[in-house]
Amino acid sequence: MLQKLRDKTSGWIASLILGLLIIPFAFVGVNEYMTGGTASDVALVEAPPTWWESAPQWWPVSTLWQREEVTLDEFRTAFEQARQQQRQALGDAFDPREFESADNKRKVLEQLIDQKVLALGAQRAGIVVGDAAVQKMIMSEPAFQVDGKFSPEQYQMLLSSQVPAISPLQFQEQQRDRLRMMLVPQAISESDFVTEGEQARMWKVLGETRDIGIALLPPVAEDAAPVTDAEIKAWYDGHKDDFKQAEQVSLEYLEINGATLRVAATADEAALRKRYEAEKSRFVSPEQRVVAHILIAADAGADAATLKKAEDKAAALAKQAREGADFAALARANSEDPGSKDQGGELPPFAKDGSMVKPFEDAAFAMQVGEIRGPVKSDFGYHVLQLKQVTGGTGRSFEEVRDELAAEETNAERERAFNDLAGRVVNETLKNPTALAPAAQATGLPLQKVGPFSRNDPQGIATVPAVLRAAFSDTLVQDGTISDPIEIAPNHSVVIRVTQHTPEQSLPLDKARDAVVLAIRADRREKAAQAAADALVARLQKGESLATIAAAEGLRYNALPGLRRGMPMPTAEANEAIFAAGRPAQGKITAGKVALGNGAYAVFTVDKVTEGDIAQMPAEEREGMRQQMAQLNGGIATQAYVDALRKRFKVKVFEERL
Secondary structure (H helix, E strand, C coil): HHHHHHHHHCCCCHHHHHHHHHHHHHHHHHHHHHHCCCCCCCEEEEECCCCCCCCCCCCHHHHHEEEEEEEHHHHHHHHHHHHHHHHHHHHCCCCCCCCCHHHHHHHHHHHHHHHHHHHHHHHHHHCCCCCCHHHHHCCCCCHHCCEECCHHHHHHHHCCCCCCCCHHHHHHHHHHHHHHHHHHHHHHHHCCCCCCHHHHHHHHHCEEEEEEEEECCCCCCCCCCCCCHHHHHHHHCCHHHHEEEEEEEEEEEEEEHHCCCCCCCCHHHHHHHHHHHHCCCHHEEEEEEEEEEEEEEECCCCCCHHHHHHHHHHHHHHHHCCCCCCHHHHHHHCCCCCHHHHHCCEEECEEECCCCCCCHHHHCCCCCCCEEEEEEEEECEEEEEEEEEEECCCCCHHHHHHHHHHHHHHHHHHHHHHHHHHHHHHHHHHHHHCCCCHHHHCCCCCCCEEEEEEEECCCCHHCCCHHHHHHHHHHHHHCCEEEEEEECCCCCEEEEEEEEEEEEEEECCCHHHHHHHHHHHHHHHHHCCCCCCHHHHHHHHCCCCCHHHHHCCCCCEEEEEEEEECCCCCHHHHHHCHHHHHCCCCCCEEEEEEECCCEEEEEEEEEEEEECCCCHHHHHHHHHHHHHHHHHHHHHHHHHHHHHHHHCCCCEECCHHC
């Protein structure tokens, strides 16, 4: 068989056909090998080479396409940041299960894709950010400033406190990338402007005022007319979704509360003294030093000549200080640390705890008061130090801290008891995950019950948001298993089990009858109130005066000249209805009605409309409005720029990796 195949594929024609078939397969294979996303990517942004914008993806030249990847780690970090922001904003109402939605994940991913699109756009545009721009941005960051001025020590301390720590060089490159990415969008946003005509037209609408009259109609009397069985049946059939019993659960639970656990009443004296000796450093205020310094700045990566020049200058200043020159005056005249220069080089007190760069800290804590030392080299350059003062290093006696230690010992004992009991509860629930009674019997905790209750009407322990979420979770409802411990407060938790679950269901007519009757009567009352308002509007449209009608019928009436758009008068909904009403014709009025809730209505007349006049606006307010409009327009233009870039690039999203 193989020989026959070989015979059939011999000859130059067959060879040519096979060759032509091999070429595209080879190119496709190479292209897939060179451009395929890795398992660590959740999205890939690709752009053709700038010299061939229309290059097809399948052609081998696509191996020269520029790429930016959204890695899985980047996505997870951004999603966790979004989670923490949402948790802080919502507090106890935050639902972690709800936050883990596909929509939220895609929203975070879209933001990251936009960043990569901007980075790729900056790269293709050949944007370069110089060292001076990076330095200016870092020095203007408030977090790196002390008393409004950049502090190298504060800068170093904050970078080293990150997890993991970031070196100044790494941070500078991160900020360089950020500046490069945001340069064009920021320029687009800041270059937007608003003409006087645009602002005037906008204020014509926003600054519009209306002279109105408004009357509040009295509430319609409660409906007492009989409701027939036919009406009840018809209403129920037409509004079945309004008559449902909410999903309900019943729980059994064990509560583990460290505050109620019995522990030893008094702490052992010998144990307290032993602990005091072991932890004596806690009760000693750390030694702090007050140092003045002169910084001669020099980048760690500078050439040897630059470093030598800075070192020589620092050495000369140190010599002058040792010979009696005023150190503060030398610092004001020569120091390149803007955070301390104006204070004569004096820094806030600091301990030997890594808050200062190590060479600086080591030198400071090896000096005697009044001593001058330097040059001392650090990543920022060369320092000349003067030790001005040593403070701290004092401690409290055992007698002074005994009560504090005893309270800590009691709390520690209570925490140990809590952890021990919680561990025993968990062990027992693992043995029998579908019933809490055995765990209650083994640990001596009372088995408590609550319910049935709905999400909107929780009871007892279920009023705790975390417990309520767990009670209606799919796992506990469907499996009937015991929950993991749910923390209510420190050293206070519960484990719960759903003992009964009733899904949401339509109420039969016999159980919904009273609610249906109430709904029918409420509808009748609403229609009566609406009809009364419509009748009053009809009278106004025929030419009667609202003030006259109100006086005759005892209605509460108010004339509101110069009502502004957006003012909640008498309610936000009423204001919206008033400004949605048409303009009155010359010598006429426009009449309308608005529902105020609970069956109440108001009837209004628009007597006069005055357009906003930008010339009457104070200059300061006018400038503020112009800036807001420019900022809004700039944001729209920036997003349009990002959208246009995305259309030029190819974006691949790997949904399965989210």
